[in-house]
Amino acid sequence: MSLLDNVAADTNMPFRFRNSLLSLIVTYFSWTSIAIVFIRAYFGGIPPEMEEAARVDGANEWQIFYRIMVPLAMPAIVTMGIFYFIWVWNDFLWPLLYTQELDVRTIPLGLFAFKDRYNSLWGQQMAALSLATWPPIIFYMIFRNRIQRGLTEGALKF
Secondary structure (H helix, E strand, C coil): CCHHHHHHHHCCCCCCCCCCCHHHHCCCCHCCCCHHEEEEEEEHHHCHHHHHHHHCCCHHHHHHHHHHHHHHHHHHHHHHHHHHHHHHCCCCCHHHHHHHHHHHHHHHHHHHHCCCCCEEEHHHHHHHHHHHHHHHHHHHHHHHHHHHHHHCCCCCCC
């Protein structure tokens, strides 16, 4: 990201990539190709008769997409959203590379701070780890039915 920092400094851009969460956001948005492949495969499993029936009823392309295709693909979209949330929440390597200051570090790097060269603060580290696991667990508990539906829908074809 230092090349982007140099470009930002030369052009007087208002943002910096070093020691900022913006560098992580740009990196995480570059991972959307997996979701595109997954959701495209899910759209491929939707029968074309649904689209044809909507076209016969007089719907244009945008209406077909937003009123028919997106609600049918909502299990896949929610499943990918949950996978990305857990993936980004647990990411260690990219925040370690992009951030050096403590105030912009993520939770996995904060957990790593409970260890120094010669000893570890196991009690504090386990307490912080148990607190750090609650948001993904709560997120999963709220959306677990949609996850299961998104993963199993279309698994059995007759």
